[in-house]
Amino acid sequence: MKYGLQFRDVFAAWESLLDGVLITLLLSACAMLGGLAIGIACAAGRVYGPGWLKRLVAAYVEVIRNTPLLVQLFLIFFGLPSFGIRLDGFTAAVLALVINLGAYTTEIVRAGLEAVPRAQVEAGHSLGLSGLQVFRYIVMFPALKAMFPALASQFVLLMLATSIVSQISVEDLFHAASIVQSRTFRDFEVYVVIGGLYLGLAFVFRGLFAALYYWTFARR
Amino acid sequence: MIRTFSYVDVMYLVAAARWTLALTSTAFVGSALLGFLFAIARISPIAPLRWLVAALVYIVQGTPLLVWLFMIFFGLPLVGVSVNPWLAAAVAFSVYGSAFLGEIWRGALVSIAKTQWEAGASLGLSTFQQLRYVIVPQSIRIAIPPTVGFLVQLIKNTSLAATIGLVELTREGQLTAAGTYKPFAVYITVASIYFVLCFPLTQWSRSLERKFDGAR
Helix, strand or coil: CCCCCCCHHHHHCHHHHHHHHHHHHHHHHHHHHHHHHHHHHHHHHHHHCCHHHHHHHHHHHHHHHCCCHHHHHHHHHHHHHHHCCCCCHHHHHHHHHHHHHHHHHHHHHHHHHHCCCHHHHHHHHHCCCCHHHHHHHHHHHHHHHHHHHHHHHHHHHHHHHHHHHHHHCCCCHHHHHHHHHHHHCCHHHHHHHHHHHHHHHHHHHHHHHHHHHHHHHHCC | CCCCCCHHHHHHHHHHHHHHHHHHHHHHHHHHHHHHHHHHHHCCCCHHHHHHHHHHHHHHHCCCHHHHHHHHHHHHHHHCCCCCHHHHHHHHHHHHHHHHHHHHHHHHHHCCCHHHHHHHHHCCCCHHHHHHHHHHHHHHHHHHHHHHHHHHHHHHHHHHHHHHCCCCHHHHHHHHHHHHCCHHHHHHHHHHHHHHHHHHHHHHHHHHHHHHHHHC
């Protein structure tokens, strides 16, 4: 049997796909901001905090990194209502993604923080900088520079991983694809097209991160 | 009639984990075979081959695993292969995994100093022999810790096979949750089983990393 690929019906549904792209971008942006905030806070707790906090953060990181994102998502979306916490799909998705990315970011930031030589921190203190100033200018800035590439690739992986929120009916790009698929029956073509769209998004994100790195670190 | 989430269901979930492990093993073998070819191609002297594989790796790493899973699930029938979720998942995970494993191994291969190749050549070894007896044995110890880390990723990623209806641990969890109306208990159990599978590997990878780091 011969099968001719037909993309016309898929491209005709470009509005649905565009809506999906926007939701995927919004989800990714929320998750990246939230994940970075959690990652920095937890890494600081892990490196400078008291013993119980270090253990707590370590446990959080290990639990999240050793279980699948899909199961974490199901636990939040389907599991939490057992305790009367009912979240809509989008909120549950953002929460799961932030918690997940936060754990990975913690590990990356921790490695960056630990790479800053102790003597530099002492030098900062001896110049009369406050603890917060030392953290901001002497520890965080060079640490961010060192971990930027790892962070950027983790963020791109996260953007791609957002595709699984379609499994709790959040109307992201992948969900849009399954809608178009059920309307046009162009199964294979739909997934080729959204594969291309994700590739484009990944390309844009990598470019943005490279530009951000250049403007923030390389020009100084 | 709604049944309760009991000991029997927990045992069913544990039993379903064997399909997760079976899929992980299949995908690991596929990823390793294809990934090794990619790694070799990436360090070969033939430039177009290097570019081709680099482009392939870029494309795979820039698209979600879920898209590969669906593309192959719906695409294989078009080329006349009758498809079941198992075959689709095995192919998708192998293709996806090989791009990552290939890059890990390429990194290990290029981390061996060029002088090692030259030393091999000056002993009269052919290029293949240099690779086989000089470069690969040395790069293996560099490659092992991230390869174990990749295995952990793979175990977690197999949960996505649930979306094309393959009954592994996550899918069994979905079915149990639908039958018992105890989603929280079910998914906590599922997550715990994944944790029990992954955590020892994570620790092992970390201790290998420390061991090899100290030895250098």
